[in-house]
Amino acid sequence: MRASTDNSVPTTEWEGPAGFERFGLAGRFAVPDARRFRSTWRGLVVDGVQIGEWSTSPISGAQRPRRDAAAVMLVHVAEGSMRYWSDGRAVDARTGTLHLLSAADQIRFAVPEPSRMIRVTVPAAFLPQEVRAATSGSVGQVPVTRVTSGLTSLVEQVLDPMFGGASSPAARAVRALAVAALEDSVPEAAEHDLRSQILDHIERHLADPDLGPQSIAAAFGISLRWVHHVFNVDGASVARHIRERRLDMVAATLQSDRRFPRIGALAERSGFAARDQLTRAFKARYGMTIAEYAERAGEGRPPAPLAGDGAESA
Template identity: 30%
Template sequence: MRGEGIARRRATAWSDWITNADVCREFATVDGSGLFAGTRVVDLGVAALGVKRFRPIHLQWETDPVWTGDADIVQLIVPRRGTVNATWAGRQDTVSVGDLYLHDLAQLDEIRLESDGDDDALELALVAIPKPVLPLGGESMAPLLGHGVPVDGGVSGLLKGFIEDLSDEKLSLNPADGQRLGMVLVDLVAACVSSVLESGPGPRPGSQRQTLALRIRTYIQRHLDDPDLTPRSVATAHHISVSYLHRLFQEEGDTVAAWIRDQRLQRARRDLGDAALVDVPIHEIAARWGFGRPAEFSRAFRTAYGVSPREFRSETARWSSRP
């Protein structure tokens, strides 16, 4: 239990690095210099985006910090200028512009920020997301934590571009828009992690089978609110047999029914995290996405995300109301 308490205190201290420009008491700065050269925080409700400018600095965890709160957070670092050398759970990695770095705050040991040029300018975009908000279990994310991820033309590139757009100083968001974009950001982080971890052969790029598979998935996403959406109705709409439909999904490691359920759960989760829908009853949100029985929805939601729909809504509301 003591080890768990230390991990939670560590996560809290590092999370303050995102949201509070004055917090230094939980770390030791190796050279004793000031921590920040400038900071800006974008309110995204369920997620926090900090755009921070630093002087070259080395932050190191102290052995006996004061517990300032309760946090269970994953952080994504996107270097905009400069290089980050981080040690996470004893694992050291270096990331620079063009990379992403995802880690569990509770296991971050130290971090060194270095300039790439003659000047001392460093700038990072830092995203903090509470673990209960992410549609990924801790075990599934573990292989990626503490490692740099090169940005390519796929989902990682989309994620980096989205974060850069949100980091624009000219961007102005009202609370409801910030909340919605926060949920989009969470989904993109989850999609990026899944894409990087995904393995196994899929359909040959550009093949007719892949084109059909993509068309079918698009069709399903457009009809998620239809309670009569089933593998048979999908197969009929595309003039193929149910068995052939199942083979298309099996080639990508999915089943049709499971993919439909997962997509519906993701839409419901996004609505539950939307501050503009806080007064809409949970059973109405569930029905909106094809779940006719509240108990069935609650069980599926807890299985997928580890918390009940009510607990998730409460957690996202608590996070978005943090000062």
């Protein structure tokens, strides 16, 4: 293993059997032929953000997770290819693709050919709360955008052995652009995962009259704006979904109970703050009163909800 510095850019090289043995201290790895093994890391930390370029001959293994600090990694495959496994999923990382990984996860990978990758590691503390929540685990491949392409180009400038370094003009923009790139890279998959968690939270708290966008934001540690952003992927609002699920509960009760329940009790069990609020919302959704619905349900003919309703928010 050799370490050097070109214009304030530290470089470490591992070569041959001895180099591979030292490289293996960072995790569990395997190579086709240790005699031909060659791996180079050039990197530095700029304003708390680690940037680097990893060039390697074929290698496979698993890198140890960093449990000491929560961080998010953007990995750009500049040359070659890699396959990695995260949460049981296999992802093929080809030249030109960008991938979002969590430093806290153990990532298994296989590099089948000589490859070069650009990596940017951003501490989670630098990220807005909503982005931190959406990237708490490895996400996988994310779209390449103008912002992420700009970050990759900037990192290569900072790592340039002739003109780069931590004190170069380009280095001053690394942190801001890295955070912007992560905000730009939060993919639909991560948003849908967060939305699924919110839906589950709603189902478990329907009877709570305080359930709403603000309480959800507080429960997940995200902004109110982000709650609405994540939830509105299909055009439905959070408040409307909560109201409709509460009305579904009421309708199910009317279909299963032989005796007509008190409306006040129905409102309390389904999370409505007042019986008047329940009766108005129910009629708007089903086009009839609760008593009329109960009568139809008793005859085995429960009406379906109307195509749309104009009930006020829950």
